[in-house]
Amino acid sequence: MLAYIVRRILYVIPTLLGVNVLVFVLFFLVNSPDDMARQALGEKNSDPVQVERWKEAHGYDVPLFWNGNASGIGRVTKTVFFTKSLSMMWGDFGKSDMTHESIGDEIIRRALPSLCVTAPIFLATLLINVFLAMLVATARGSVTDRVTQFACVVFMSISTLIYIIAGQYFFAKLLRWTPVSGYLPGLDCWKFLALPILVGVISSLGSGIRLYRTLFLEEINKDYVRTARAKGLPEWQILFLHVLKNAMIPILTNVPLQLLMLMMGNMMLENFFSIPGLGGYTITALNAQDFAIVRSMVFLGSLLYVVGLLLTDICYSLVDPRIRLG
Amino acid sequence: MTEDGSSSSGVDLARKSGFRLRVVLTALLLLFCALCIVLLRGCTNDPWPSGFSSSDTYFTNYSSEFKTFDPAVSYYVHEGEVLDSIVEMPVCYDYLKRPYELVPMLAESVPVPVYYGKSGEVLTGDPPSDAVSRVEYLVRVKRGIKYQPHPCFGVGTDGKGAYAGVDSKSLKAYSSLSEFPVQGTREMTAVDFKVAVTRLCDTRLASPIYSTFASFILGMDECSSLIKAEVARLEQESQSRGIRLESYPVVPDYRTLPLAGFELIDDHTFKLVLSRKYPQAIYWMALHFFSPVPFEALEFYAEPGVVDAGYSFKNWPVGTGAYMMTECKLREGLTLVKNPNFRDEFYPSSGSESDKALGLLADSGKRLPFIERIRFQYERESIPIWIKFLQGYYDTSGIPSDMYDAAVTLETNGDMGLSPEMAAKGMAMTRSVTAISYYLGFNMLDPTVGGLTPEKKKLRQAISIAVDYQEFIDVFMNGRGVPGQSILPPGIYGCVEGEAGVNPFVDQWDAESGKTVRQPLARAKELMVEAGYPNGIGPDGKPLVLYYDASGSSSQSKSTFLWLRDKMSQLGIVLEERLTDLNRFRDKIRTGQWQLQFTGWVADYPDPENFLFLFCGENGIVATQGRGSNKTNYSSSEYDKVFKRLETMANGPERMALIGEAVKILQEDAPCCWGYHPMSLVLTHGWLKNYKPHHVGKTFMKNLRIESEARTEYQKRENAPVLWPGYLVVLLVLLVGSWRLYVWRS
Amino acid sequence: MVEIWNSWWFQNTLVGLLVVSGIAVVLRLRRREYWRLAYREVCRRRGAVICFFVLCLYTLVALIDSVGWRNALRDENGELMRDPRTGKVVYDRGGSALDHLLKGISSKKEKTYSSPMSRESFMLESVNRDGKVLRERPPLKHPGAHLLGTDRIGQDVFCQALKSIRTGMVIGILTTLLAVPFALLLGVASGYYGGLVDDILQYICSVLSSIPTVLFIASFMLIFGRGLPQLCLAMGIASWTGLYRLLRGETLRLREEEFVQAAVAMGVPSWRVLLRHIVPNVMHLVLITAVLRFSSEVLAEAALTYLGIGVGSDTISWGTMINDARTELTRDPIIWWKLCTAFAFMLGLVLPANIFGDAVRDALDPRLRTQ
Numbered sequence A: 001m002l003a004y005i006v007r008r009i010l011y012v013i014p015t016l017l018g019v020n021v022l023v024f025v026l027f028f029l030v031n032s033p034d035d036m037a038r039q040a041l042g043e044k045n046s047d048p049v050q051v052e053r054w055k056e057a058h059g060y061d062v063p064l065f066w067n068g069n070a071s072g073i074g075r076v077t078k079t080v081f082f083t084k085s086l087s088m089m090w091g092d093f094g095k096s097d098m099t100h101e102s103i104g105d106e107i108i109r110r111a112l113p114s115l116c117v118t119a120p121i122f123l124a125t126l127l128i129n130v131f132l133a134m135l136v137a138t139a140r141g142s143v144t145d146r147v148t149q150f151a152c153v154v155f156m157s158i159s160t161l162i163y164i165i166a167g168q169y170f171f172a173k174l175l176r177w178t179p180v181s182g183y184l185p186g187l188d189c190w191k192f193l194a195l196p197i198l199v200g201v202i203s204s205l206g207s208g209i210r211l212y213r214t215l216f217l218e219e220i221n222k223d224y225v226r227t228a229r230a231k232g233l234p235e236w237q238i239l240f241l242h243v244l245k246n247a248m249i250p251i252l253t254n255v256p257l258q259l260l261m262l263m264m265g266n267m268m269l270e271n272f273f274s275i276p277g278l279g280g281y282t283i284t285a286l287n288a289q290d291f292a293i294v295r296s297m298v299f300l301g302s303l304l305y306v307v308g309l310l311l312t313d314i315c316y317s318l319v320d321p322r323i324r325l326g
Numbered sequence B: 001m002t003e004d005g006s007s008s009s010g011v012d013l014a015r016k017s018g019f020r021l022r023v024v025l026t027a028l029l030l031l032f033c034a035l036c037i038v039l040l041r042g043c044t045n046d047p048w049p050s051g052f053s054s055s056d057t058y059f060t061n062y063s064s065e066f067k068t069f070d071p072a073v074s075y076y077v078h079e080g081e082v083l084d085s086i087v088e089m090p091v092c093y094d095y096l097k098r099p100y101e102l103v104p105m106l107a108e109s110v111p112v113p114v115y116y117g118k119s120g121e122v123l124t125g126d127p128p129s130d131a132v133s134r135v136e137y138l139v140r141v142k143r144g145i146k147y148q149p150h151p152c153f154g155v156g157t158d159g160k161g162a163y164a165g166v167d168s169k170s171l172k173a174y175s176s177l178s179e180f181p182v183q184g185t186r187e188m189t190a191v192d193f194k195v196a197v198t199r200l201c202d203t204r205l206a207s208p209i210y211s212t213f214a215s216f217i218l219g220m221d222e223c224s225s226l227i228k229a230e231v232a233r234l235e236q237e238s239q240s241r242g243i244r245l246e247s248y249p250v251v252p253d254y255r256t257l258p259l260a261g262f263e264l265i266d267d268h269t270f271k272l273v274l275s276r277k278y279p280q281a282i283y284w285m286a287l288h289f290f291s292p293v294p295f296e297a298l299e300f301y302a303e304p305g306v307v308d309a310g311y312s313f314k315n316w317p318v319g320t321g322a323y324m325m326t327e328c329k330l331r332e333g334l335t336l337v338k339n340p341n342f343r344d345e346f347y348p349s350s351g352s353e354s355d356k357a358l359g360l361l362a363d364s365g366k367r368l369p370f371i372e373r374i375r376f377q378y379e380r381e382s383i384p385i386w387i388k389f390l391q392g393y394y395d396t397s398g399i400p401s402d403m404y405d406a407a408v409t410l411e412t413n414g415d416m417g418l419s420p421e422m423a424a425k426g427m428a429m430t431r432s433v434t435a436i437s438y439y440l441g442f443n444m445l446d447p448t449v450g451g452l453t454p455e456k457k458k459l460r461q462a463i464s465i466a467v468d469y470q471e472f473i474d475v476f477m478n479g480r481g482v483p484g485q486s487i488l489p490p491g492i493y494g495c496v497e498g499e500a501g502v503n504p505f506v507d508q509w510d511a512e513s514g515k516t517v518r519q520p521l522a523r524a525k526e527l528m529v530e531a532g533y534p535n536g537i538g539p540d541g542k543p544l545v546l547y548y549d550a551s552g553s554s555s556q557s558k559s560t561f562l563w564l565r566d567k568m569s570q571l572g573i574v575l576e577e578r579l580t581d582l583n584r585f586r587d588k589i590r591t592g593q594w595q596l597q598f599t600g601w602v603a604d605y606p607d608p609e610n611f612l613f614l615f616c617g618e619n620g621i622v623a624t625q626g627r628g629s630n631k632t633n634y635s636s637s638e639y640d641k642v643f644k645r646l647e648t649m650a651n652g653p654e655r656m657a658l659i660g661e662a663v664k665i666l667q668e669d670a671p672c673c674w675g676y677h678p679m680s681l682v683l684t685h686g687w688l689k690n691y692k693p694h695h696v697g698k699t700f701m702k703n704l705r706i707e708s709e710a711r712t713e714y715q716k717r718e719n720a721p722v723l724w725p726g727y728l729v730v731l732l733v734l735l736v737g738s739w740r741l742y743v744w745r746s
Numbered sequence C: 001m002v003e004i005w006n007s008w009w010f011q012n013t014l015v016g017l018l019v020v021s022g023i024a025v026v027l028r029l030r031r032r033e034y035w036r037l038a039y040r041e042v043c044r045r046r047g048a049v050i051c052f053f054v055l056c057l058y059t060l061v062a063l064i065d066s067v068g069w070r071n072a073l074r075d076e077n078g079e080l081m082r083d084p085r086t087g088k089v090v091y092d093r094g095g096s097a098l099d100h101l102l103k104g105i106s107s108k109k110e111k112t113y114s115s116p117m118s119r120e121s122f123m124l125e126s127v128n129r130d131g132k133v134l135r136e137r138p139p140l141k142h143p144g145a146h147l148l149g150t151d152r153i154g155q156d157v158f159c160q161a162l163k164s165i166r167t168g169m170v171i172g173i174l175t176t177l178l179a180v181p182f183a184l185l186l187g188v189a190s191g192y193y194g195g196l197v198d199d200i201l202q203y204i205c206s207v208l209s210s211i212p213t214v215l216f217i218a219s220f221m222l223i224f225g226r227g228l229p230q231l232c233l234a235m236g237i238a239s240w241t242g243l244y245r246l247l248r249g250e251t252l253r254l255r256e257e258e259f260v261q262a263a264v265a266m267g268v269p270s271w272r273v274l275l276r277h278i279v280p281n282v283m284h285l286v287l288i289t290a291v292l293r294f295s296s297e298v299l300a301e302a303a304l305t306y307l308g309i310g311v312g313s314d315t316i317s318w319g320t321m322i323n324d325a326r327t328e329l330t331r332d333p334i335i336w337w338k339l340c341t342a343f344a345f346m347l348g349l350v351l352p353a354n355i356f357g358d359a360v361r362d363a364l365d366p367r368l369r370t371q
Helices: A002-030 A033-040 A048-058 A080-090 A103-138 A143-156 A160-174 A186-220 A223-230 A235-253 A255-262 A267-272 A278-288 A291-319 A321-325 B002-041 B077-086 B190-200 B210-214 B220-240 B295-302 B304-308 B353-357 B382-390 B401-407 B420-424 B454-466 B469-477 B521-531 B555-569 B582-591 B609-615 B637-647 B653-669 B708-718 B724-745 C002-006 C008-030 C033-043 C046-064 C097-106 C157-193 C195-210 C213-224 C228-255 C258-265 C270-306 C318-325 C337-364
Strands: B057-062 B091-093 B102-104 B113-116 B134-140 B262-266 B269-274 B323-329 B333-338 B373-378 B396-398 B408-410 B416-418 B428-433 B436-442 B481-483 B507-510 B515-518 B545-551 B574-580 B596-602 B672-684 C125-129 C132-136
Touching: A002 A080, A002 A291, A002 C195, A002 C213, A033 A048, A080 A291, A103 A143, A103 A186, A103 A235, A103 A255, A103 A267, A103 A278, A103 A291, A143 A186, A143 C337, A160 A186, A160 A267, A160 C270, A160 C318, A160 C337, A186 A235, A186 A267, A223 A235, A235 A255, A235 A291, A235 B002, A255 A291, A267 A278, A267 C270, A278 A291, A278 C213, A291 C195, A291 C213, B002 B724, B077 B323, B077 B333, B190 B220, B190 B262, B190 B269, B190 B295, B210 B220, B295 B304, B382 B396, B416 B420, B416 B428, B454 B521, B454 B555, B454 B653, B454 B672, B469 B481, B469 B515, B469 B555, B469 B672, B545 B555, B545 B582, B555 B574, B555 C318, B609 B637, B609 B653, B637 B653, C008 C033, C033 C046, C033 C337, C046 C097, C046 C157, C046 C337, C097 C157, C157 C195, C157 C228, C157 C270, C157 C318, C157 C337, C195 C228, C213 C228, C213 C270, C228 C270, C258 C270, C270 C318, C270 C337, C318 C337
Parallel strands: B057 B373, B545 B574, B545 B596
Antiparallel strands: B091 B102, B113 B134, B134 B269, B262 B269, B323 B333, B333 B373, B396 B672, B408 B416, B428 B672, B436 B596, B436 B672, B481 B672, B507 B515, C125 C132
């Protein structure tokens, strides 16, 4: 058990290193620091001297991989790869290319609004979907089930954009329940978050119900259910008391991964409702072509994913001892 | 028996747990419904923090991000609106008077130039440029003007700055500069202007107006190299102390570095010395490049602790203006509050009859500023702005073209008026033509569209006829604009309106409607034949393909391109779009690798020179390697000659004639298709008083006044949520849920 | 290079090749019992068959829009225009077959918005009548010609929706086509050979898949610019890892099967084992994944375009249409037709794709078929 966990943790390091190198290749070899400098400087002042100066001010003026001019350890550490890419491994994300604000601070500041959007959506979605899927599963094979199944497919086939646009139109414009968009820190935030959360939940209903329904049906076909049925337990008790408990295992073991990924925010919702979270941060950086922020977010996303996966695996191995062999 | 018993107890157990489950489910259902109702009751669409909407706060917004508020660097209109409320200049424009008139602000009077001839004698009147060898402006600044409270003026126990050598950790507790415990102020003196002007010479700042200033202020280049040397010395010094230069840039003492063009006479007097005649210099004194910069502020923002805590001069400007910054989150919003140290400044008491009729003189003589607090909110999209304006959460708004017909009606005389629905809500509309020119530029260095041969001129004229900007204005701007006849927008000296101003090469006068219209398309086709492209087919037998260069892409720019392509196809020309990122696009502009681009120019000051210099050959963006403003790279010795003569001349019949001559040359050569001058329509709510748009000066916020009670009342009236659909849904859930529970039991 | 890529003969050949190879694959599969059974299973569902025909209709439109030609230019007298120097006939820039078909509608441009089948413009215009300026709706240039109205610059919305079909189909199909060879090759190799090969491939896979998809596509598009080919490539790279895992697992299982073991024991070379025994037996997984993923790729395009990392705005797609139209709902009076058209056309593709995908999965996956 312990050996498995240790092995699993050790595997995280090379994976992150790989991501790091990949990010570096994308952001420094394909798109050189010179390109970045010219982008950041205005039209009026992008002569070569200014480009050099910009690179110097942002720490891009050192060689990419090997600094021959430095001595000792500096040959490795005084390089773009070390200072801009590898440093992300120990949480040093550097500064934004455009605004010079510390990216790490900004990430910490924006993680909360992001979580305020994604966490309620996650929880509400989980509860509502499981509940509705149970209802559907109790009525499996009936007309209600078929109609619901079809409705789910229709729901799944609608673009998130349409949900957002329609939601904003009905709830904000026609019914005036919430502000159109925006955000405020502190307790005032709930009035801004209500609509994105509602839209987020509705847009995930279709696929959610279908997924959980399948999970429940898989479980229903198992032997212990047949036994319970033979014992004369009412169908819905079997569902709520036995099937639910067992079907939740695969659902809940995924939670650590999903919880961590919640931190990254929801780009669509944050952008549409102008919520200053990490998703919106990424999009703003993309539009401003702020490479430092984008590469930090890419790495952060991978970091959270890898750690989340690790936790999930550990959870699994705790719940289901058979996994350990894998 | 035993078997029976065990099985019955099993069923019993199931029944019991089933009962419990049912209770839980019922409770959950009720709880859910109750929660929904509570949430519905609490619904509000007020986008501001509680209590804000009813306070004396002016709400406005910005949609493109702020880059810097450093008065030496900032050059965007939206930044100017913030910065010019915080800092002040020697002179400014009168709030009400039109045409624009300069009045003293920090100076005691509007400085007048004194011209000196070659031998040092004083020249009177309006001497010709080449007779003048030196110009002096004597500026006396007002006494007793104090800076806003700011930690940089705070004095510590040891007499030094309160935050000298401060540790960033101790500053992390404060979320804003205004929360710092030690604040201070001091009187503004002439030295602060010295710092401001000398700072412009610092190449590290890359001030966008340096080259313009260096062309008329004496000794800017020498000062620049002095600063460079000084910076190098200081950098070496701090490097030896192991300080990272990129994070903690050094600050040379701008107070003592000599600048030939700036003579400090005493604490309240300085002299600005110009190397040549340049009457426009006085307009530059109305821009924030000339606002006083306290050296303490620069020292404060260079403190490593302050830098580490995330404060910088470009985000937290220091000034003497009516407002000061208390919150600065560039991607969320800014908050400005009244500067308690603001000097005695009063609302203007002279204005025109129409100003009086509009009630703009009601507050005459009252002390400024009126509004306690200004909130700048970051809004990326135009629609939420409009909706929030309608809801009463913004005080002013432009009219998005999508909403035009809901907001504007035409009066019988053809003028635009406010629609009855909007008027009923107590709004008012202000309209004015802006000092902006948008145009479709041709790259004059391009072998296909450029060049000054008669054929190429005709090609460009033909394209200009086909691209009818009146239609563009109708389609994209609801008619809110004036098609351009030349680069000069209406209201700028030298712009001729009406029949006399018609561009004879492209337009004609339509007496019936009293407007200029494009010449018929047949004329354009004739010109195409003369240009060697009959039906758009070139000498090589292939259709003429032109390239429209643009950066980025929005849905608006896409529609614009498609419209343009449609117009060009009338002449048989194929237009293709070359989209690149901004980076590459700027490269293309700098190196002249483009054909057509749509661009514009906003007046820095109300003088024709500020527009006509866009076509001066010396300013060619390729010729100057990116430093000039002449994007079309137009270069004609004939034009340059006329331009040089009118450049520094005082307004009068002679200058008028020269401007006419210059415009005529441009119209014939057609280095661009003259686009349009947008008309600005601004809606204001009834509770906002004293609003009058000013398209050059940006220090208007201190003049505004808000009647908060009226606003609160309006907000209450307009924003009552429609709750019955919500209740209906809750009722439905309740019904279905209880039915389901009932069915299960039986 | 770009010249060739954009030329019609190249594109026509490519489309032809694709169609021919598609037909060849279908013919080949028909000979196998397994696929015939699955085919019968799908046919039993009336809904799935209807959906299949809808999909075919969309594919047809996309195909028509992918082949094209150039027309010779003629002068006013109807004579062919010739290059004065070489004497060669001069051609225009050409268009796809669909462009040629739609010329009748798409060339009928209006000034700006008009509602579906309307006879007058939607926007008010100032008209000078007897010295009085009135605001009224001018008649359209082509009254009643626009089935689904026109947009802001007077382009026919129906035409745009039809042109979007190709973009949607290209993204749905090409993305998978790009991902499948990689996933198949690497997945099968990794599962079959195991050992070091497996370790390395697994490592690459875990590195790639640990970057969140959206962020990967975002940085890819940021660096390589926006456009349809880039988007397909980015989405293809981002999506091969899932299929790779699936195939690797399946191959691991198959390797232990008797028929594979028997083949190995008989000394059949490994590439032959892979080709004859493993690959045909994982093809159903490939097909299921491709069909199921199709709809989500089409939906993803719209979302990515909204975020500014999808196709460029010069490519017509449902994403750009929705993006253009999303502010139109807040207009007063409201303009709904562009948004609704894009929505309906998209739903018309994605919904059948989903239903058909479900049917295919049920038919091909024996485990689920038993339910």
